[in-house]
Amino acid sequence: MLDKTPVNGSQIADVQNSADTRQIAINKVGIKDISHPMRIRDRSEGEQHTIANFNMYVNLPHNFKGTHMSRFVEILNSHETEITVESFKDMLAEMTERLEAESGHIEMNFPFFINKTAPISGVKSLLDYDVTLIGEIHGGKPIIEIKVVVPVTSLCPCSKKISDRGAHNQRSHVTVQARTNGFIWIEEIIDMVEKQASCELYGLLKRPDEKFVTETAYDNPKFVEDMVRDIAVQFNREDRISAYVIESENFESIHNHSAYALIERDKTTDPD
Template identity: 75%
Template sequence: MIAAPSGARADCIADVQSSVDSRQIAIDKVGIKDIRHPVRVKDRSQGEQHTIALFNMYVELPHNFKGTHMSRFVEILNRYETEISVESFQDMLVEMARRLEADAGHIEMTFPYFVTKTAPVSGVRSLMDYEVSFRGAIRDGHSVTTISVVVPVTSLCPCSKEISERGAHNQRSHVTLAVRTNQFVWVEDLIDLVEKKASCELYGLLKRPDEKFVTERAYDNPRFVEDMVREVASALNADPRVDAYTVESENFESIHNHSAYALIKKDKTAT
C-alpha cells in the first residue's frame, strides 16, 4: 500500500487504473500470475490436507479502462483461507468478477496432492504426489469449473511383448485427466480410475517382493498410448457424474528419444 503524501487525504489520491483509455482496445486477460498461497483441500481418507497452491487470476478489461486493480486479486485470495472445494472455488470466481467489475474472469489453481499408498505385497506405506488443478471461467454470471489431475503410471508396450523372446520395454507415462462434473467427485476417485487402466500403478516405496509384483503385473497388462486413453474414456463415458472430459497420455519412451501421445476430448452434454 502506498501512503498518501504528507498533508494529502487518502480519498484524494488519483485512481489511475480507473481512468479512461482512448486506444479502444479491450484486454482479454489481465491480473496476477504465479502467486503462491496456502490452502486446505478435501481429502477422502484424512478429511482435509494442507498444501501450497499456485494461483493465476485474470479478468477481462473493457477497452475504455486504463487498468485493473491488482491489489483486489490478493484481497480476494486472502479471504479464502478455508478449505477449497469446487463450490468455494466457484464462489471465488463470482466474487472476483464482482469486485473487479468484470464481465469475464479466470482463476487457475495448481497444487501438489498427496495420497498414502500401500505396497501390494510387503504392505509398506508411502506417499505418492500428484499434480492437481482447478480451472474456472466466468462470463456474464455463468461459471464453469474443471478439475485436472496428472497421474504417473507404468505402461508396457504390447508390440514389444509380442515380438520379444525375453521381456518387453516399458516406460513411465503421465495420464492427464480433466473433468467437468455435475456433482462432487473425490480427487482420489479420478486417480483410482486412471491407475486401474494402466499397465501398473506407481508407488513411492517398494520392497523386492513388491518390485517383482509390479514388474509382472505390467507384463500381464500391456498398453499402447491409444489403449490408455480409450480405457479411461470408456470409464468416463459410463460415469453419470461426469459431463465432459479430456484425457491425455504421454508415454516417455524408453527405446526412443521422443514421447508417444494420445488425446480424447468429449462433452457428454453436447447435442
C-alpha cells in the same frame, strides 16, 4: 479527469479507474504466478495443507484504463479456508463482482499427495500428483474443470508378443482435464486413470512388491492408444463428468522420443 478516493483525509488519484480512449477491450488482465497456502479437501484424511500457485484474470472493458491488481490478493487472503469446488466457485464470483467484470478465470495449481499402500508388503508411502483447478465464469455462470497429471507404468504389447524374454516398459504421464457437474473427489479421478494403466506407481516398494508390479504390468500390456481409450470408457460412464480431455505420454525406454495420444469429448454436445 481522474477519479479520486479519500484516504486519511487526502485525495489520491485512482488511475486504473480512469477512462481509456483507444476503444480496445482486454480479454484477460490480472495477476500471474502468485503462491498462497491452502487447505484442500482429502477423501481419506479430511484435508491436506499445501502451497498453491494462482493465476487470476478478469476481462477489462474498452473504456477502463486498468484493473485493481491489489483486489486479487485481497480475495486470496480472504479464502484461506478449506478449498472445495463450491468454494472455488465462490472465489470466481467474488472476483468478478469486486473487479466489476463480466468474466473471470482462475487457475490453482498444487501438489496433491496420496498415502498409498504397497500391494504385498503393505508398507505405506506418499505419492504426489500435479493437480490444477481451472475456473471460468461468464455472465454469472461458472464452469469448473479439474486437471490431474497421473504417473503410471505402461508395457508394450508388441514387445511382449515378439520377444522371447520379457518386454520393454516405461513410465507414462496421463493428463486428464475433466469438466464436472457434481462433486467428485480428486482421488476418484486418479483411481479411474490408474486402474487402466499396465500398473500403478508407488512411492516405496519392497522386493515382493517389486515382483508383483513387474508381473502385473507384464500381464496387462497397453499401447498409448489403449490407455486413452480405456480411460475414456470410464469417463463416458461417469455422469459427474460432462466433458474431458485425456492425454497419455509414454516416455519410451527403447526410443529417444515419446509415444502420445489424446482423446477429447464434450458430452453435452455429443450425448451419445
